[in-house]
Each structure stands twice: as C-alpha cells, then as structure tokens.
Amino acid sequence: METEGSVNEAIKLKVILNDNRIEKVILPSQPDSLNELISTLKEKLHLKFHFTRSNIKQARRAEGNFLPNFPQGEDEASLEKQRLEMMVHEMMKENRDLPLINQHMQKTFALRRQEIVQSSPTVEHLRTRWPALFLEAQVHAEFQRITNHSLQQTFYSALDHHTPRLLTLFREEEGKSTTHGGKFSSILRVYNEQVMGELSNPGILDGVSILSVMGQHNEVVGGMPIRPAHVSIVLEDKIxxxxxxxxxxxxxxxxxxxxxxxxxxxxxxxxxxxxMQKVFLNLDDGKLKPKRLALKYELLA
Incomplete structure (x- = not known):
C-alpha cells in the first residue's frame, strides 16, 4: 500500500492498494501515530490484511508532493491572514518590496504546499491567491524551497556537462532519420552564424550554453526564431x-x-x-521508461 502526502500534516490521502484499486481517504483529524493511521485506514477501507511501515511511503523533500510542517507558533488561519494582509496587498503596489514578498512567501510555504498538493487548484485560482508565485524570482525560490536545490544552477551545470555527448547523439540520430534529416544541422548552422557574428566582442560568450543564442539575426528554423524578442508562458490557456x-x-x-x-x-x-527532471535535475525516484532509460545510458556512455 502506498499513500501520497505527509502523515504529520495531510488529512487527505490517496491509498494505492493494487494496480486496480486506488482509494481516496479523508481523515477528520491528524493521527497521533503511524499505528493509529494504519488502524484507521484498515477500518475505513474494510481491509482484512495487515500492512507495516515498509508499505507506507511518505513524501520527502525534493519530491513534488512534499508537505512541510507549519512554522512554529503558526497555523492555517494565521498564515492565511498573512497571505491576505501582506503578500496580496504588496503585489498590488506599483513599487513592490520584493525582499518582503520573498520573506512572506517563505513563511507561508507550508500553507501553499498543502493547498496545491491536496486540492490541485487551477492555475487561475493560484494566480489570484498567490500572485507572487508567478514572478520569475519566486518560481526559482519556490523550487529551491521544495527541493533544496537551485533550479538554474543545477540545470545549466548538467546541460554544460552533457552537451558534447548530446550533440554527438543528435548528429548520429539525424544520420539515421528519414523524416528529420538535416533539421538539426540547419539549427546548428544558424546558431554558428549568429555566434560568429558576435565574436568581435570578446568575452560575450563566456558561460553561455549551447542553447543560449547571442546573435541578433532573424533567420527562422522550422518556423521558430532562434532568438525571440520575448517568450510568453501559457498554462491552462492563460498567459x-x-x-x-x-x-x-x-x-x-x-x-x-x-x-x-x-x-x-x-x-x-x-x-x-x-x-530533464530525472536525469538533468536528479529529482524524485529516477525511474525511467525503457526509451528514456536507453537515452540516459547513451548519454552517460
């Protein structure tokens, strides 16, 4: 049996009994112990068999469904009050106090995770309740709160490390393909032309990964500009x-x-x-389906 959520905090549980039976259980209050939780689940689900702690998986830090404890001396009501009085109000200002926003985002982290993991609200709902969560700085900060790792640093370090091997694999695959032949070479050609145009400015390419294009040319590969004016992010049909x-x-x-x-x-x-999640960022269980696992082995060869 597997449950998703935190035994200490969550009162909504998903209980996976087997591949064909998944039950959702709502507990009226938090169990005082793991044994009490087991007894309650057996009673609610009418289970005849016994299971032990080894059958129960608790979400850990760096897992997407991780639920932290509330800060000492705080509860859901006090954190909700802070959300309303401080962060939402501050986000309405033209000149926002970003350090203050970050401070309160950190303090209300547990409330936010409980809401997101347990209720699965819509993106629009989250934009209304947690507008600061859609600031780029807070996207990175929230990821670090969950995983204790820097998203940008970890990703770009992995990309720099794996890029030479990835280029080799892409070229090999392009040579075998009957449908995508030449596309990768076209992308690299445009990239190289744009980069060469910038070489007159020494040092401009320092620390730039293979995917960061520095040129100002407007050539389009496959209908998509390599260097966009800006990029909009759309989730659930909303920018x-x-x-x-x-x-x-x-x-x-x-x-x-x-x-x-x-x-x-x-x-x-x-x-x-x-x-990207399991190989570049090394998050969660690392389990991959056969094709992705084969690519991982090729990448590490």
Missing part, C-alpha cells in the same frame, strides 16, 4: 508570464512552474520534461 528573452530561460521557468504547481507535464513534451 501567466511574459518576461523571458531566450528559449532556455523560458524552458527552465516552465519546468519550475509545472513542478511547483504540481501540474502534469504537457503530453507532447512529457518525455522531455521527465528526462
């Missing part, structure tokens, strides 16, 4: 952010939003985001 000036930065922010808001990855990019 939620418009401030990224490069595809890599926008990709990192999108991932941070999806992970922090506990959203499913878009179907068309599910494999990409899962690989």
């Amino acid at each position: 939620v952010m418009t401030n990224s000036s490069s595809w890599p930065d926008a990709l990192v922010v999108v991932f941070g939003l999806l992970y922090s808001l506990h959203l499913n990855y878009p179907k068309a990019l599910g494999s990409t985001f899962e690989f």
Whole structure:
C-alpha cells in the first residue's frame, strides 16, 4: 500500500492498494501515530490484511508532493491572514518590496504546499491567491524551497556537462532519420552564424550554453526564431508570464512552474520534461521508461 502526502500534516490521502484499486481517504483529524493511521485506514477501507511501515511511503523533500510542517507558533488561519494582509496587498503596489514578498512567501510555504498538493487548484485560482508565485524570482525560490536545490544552477551545470555527448547523439540520430534529416544541422548552422557574428566582442560568450543564442539575426528554423524578442508562458490557456528573452530561460521557468504547481507535464513534451527532471535535475525516484532509460545510458556512455 502506498499513500501520497505527509502523515504529520495531510488529512487527505490517496491509498494505492493494487494496480486496480486506488482509494481516496479523508481523515477528520491528524493521527497521533503511524499505528493509529494504519488502524484507521484498515477500518475505513474494510481491509482484512495487515500492512507495516515498509508499505507506507511518505513524501520527502525534493519530491513534488512534499508537505512541510507549519512554522512554529503558526497555523492555517494565521498564515492565511498573512497571505491576505501582506503578500496580496504588496503585489498590488506599483513599487513592490520584493525582499518582503520573498520573506512572506517563505513563511507561508507550508500553507501553499498543502493547498496545491491536496486540492490541485487551477492555475487561475493560484494566480489570484498567490500572485507572487508567478514572478520569475519566486518560481526559482519556490523550487529551491521544495527541493533544496537551485533550479538554474543545477540545470545549466548538467546541460554544460552533457552537451558534447548530446550533440554527438543528435548528429548520429539525424544520420539515421528519414523524416528529420538535416533539421538539426540547419539549427546548428544558424546558431554558428549568429555566434560568429558576435565574436568581435570578446568575452560575450563566456558561460553561455549551447542553447543560449547571442546573435541578433532573424533567420527562422522550422518556423521558430532562434532568438525571440520575448517568450510568453501559457498554462491552462492563460498567459501567466511574459518576461523571458531566450528559449532556455523560458524552458527552465516552465519546468519550475509545472513542478511547483504540481501540474502534469504537457503530453507532447512529457518525455522531455521527465528526462530533464530525472536525469538533468536528479529529482524524485529516477525511474525511467525503457526509451528514456536507453537515452540516459547513451548519454552517460
């Protein structure tokens, strides 16, 4: 049996008994002990068999469904009051006190995680209740609160490390493909032309990854400009952010939003985001489906 959520905080549980039976249980109050939780679940679900602690999985830090404890001396009501009086009010100002916003986002983290993980609210609902969560700085801060890792630093370090091998694999795959032949070479050609145009400015490419394009040319590859004027992020048919000036930065922010808001990855990019999550960022259990696992082994070869 597996439950999702925190035994200490959550009162809404998902109990996975087998592949064909998943039950949702709402407890009236928090159990005083794990044994009490087990007894309550057996009674509510009419279970005849016995299970032990080894059958129960608690969410840990760095997992998307992690639920932290409330700060000492605080409860749901006091944190909700702070959310209303401080953060929402501050976000309405033209000149926002960003350090103050960050301070209160940190303090109300547990309340926010409880709401997001247990209730799965819509993005629009979250934008109304937690507008600061859609500031780019807070996307990165929230990810670090959940995982204790820097999203940008971890991703770009992994990208820099894996890029040489990725380029080799892409070229090999392009040579085998009958449908995508030449597309990757076209992208690299435009990239190289734009980068070469910037070499007269020494040092401009220092620390720039293969995906960060520095040129100002407007050539389009496959109908998409390599260097956009700006990038808007759309979630659930709503534009939620418009401030990224490069595809890599926008990709990192999108991932941070999806992970922090506990959203499913878009179907068309599910494999990409899962690989980014479990290989580049080394998050959660690291389990991959066969094709992604094969790519991981190729990457590490």
